[in-house]
Amino acid sequence: MTSHSARHRLYEDAFALLVGTLLVSTGINLYSRVGLLTGGTAGLSFLIHYLSGLPFGLVFFIVNLPFCYFSMRRMDVRFRRKSLIASALVAGFSMAHPYMVQYERLNLFYSAMLGGVLMGTGFVVLFRHDASLGGVNVVALFLQDRYGIRAGKLQMAVDSAVVLASLFIVKPIVLLASLAGAVTLNMVIALNHRPGRYTGA
Known part of the structure; x- marks a missing residue:
């Protein structure tokens, strides 16, 4: 985690939470529109969403509750507070996007x-x-900070496993596109979030 001297200011954190959750929820909206899957708790939420018809945002928030409990026991107060806010924002944005953005045609792999x-x-x-x-994400960041295990690599392995577990639920072409998306997502994280590369100053 960032040291006290390198902490961002309140308005910087607030803006980052809005930007980060808006980006994530936009990607989720794209996936939902074409029936794609992803890994982690979002992947589990997609499966429940597709099978039950329940709103993705609501399912995502509920599925994340056990991991919020983990963060309460393992992570500091600032991290817990911001993560809870971020999860709520993604849930809210995910439910709002269909009313704000309409897509006429979307290519699966794109x-x-x-x-x-x-x-x-x-x-x-x-x-x-x-x-x-x-x-x-919480577990990956905890292991990276504690043991030096790269968060991107760990999450890539877990995400791929979740997507593969969906083999009997989606068509092979959708599964292939979902795996490509999972690799892309985690490559972005692995290449841009490394211990010591960014100090938060």
């Missing part, structure tokens, strides 16, 4: 890659301001 870039960039913005969206 949506997967663009959505992956948007979500990956959003995650990096949140990570650099000591926040996450709960779920695998």
Whole structure:
């Protein structure tokens, strides 16, 4: 985590939370429109959303609750507070996007890659301001800070496993596009969020 001397100011954190969650929720909206999947708790939320018809934002927030409990026990107060706000913002933006943005035509693979870039960039913005969206992100950041395990690589492995678990639910072409999106998302994180590269100053 960032040291006290390098902490961002309140308005910087607030703006970063808005930008990061807006990027992530836009990527989620693209995925939802074409029926794509992703990894982590978002992937589980997509599966429940597709199978039940429940709003993605509501499902995402509920699925993240156990990981919020983990963060309460393992992470500092600032991280917990900002992560909870970020999760709520993504849930809210995800429910608002369909009313704000309409797509006439979307290519499956282009949506997967663009959505992956948007979500990956959003995650990096949140990570650099000591926040996450709960779920695998919290565990990945904890292990990176404690043991030096790269967050991007760990999340890529988990995300790929979740997407592969959806093999019997989606068509092979959708699964292939979803895997491409998961790799893109985590490449963005792995290349742009490394210990020591960014100090938060």
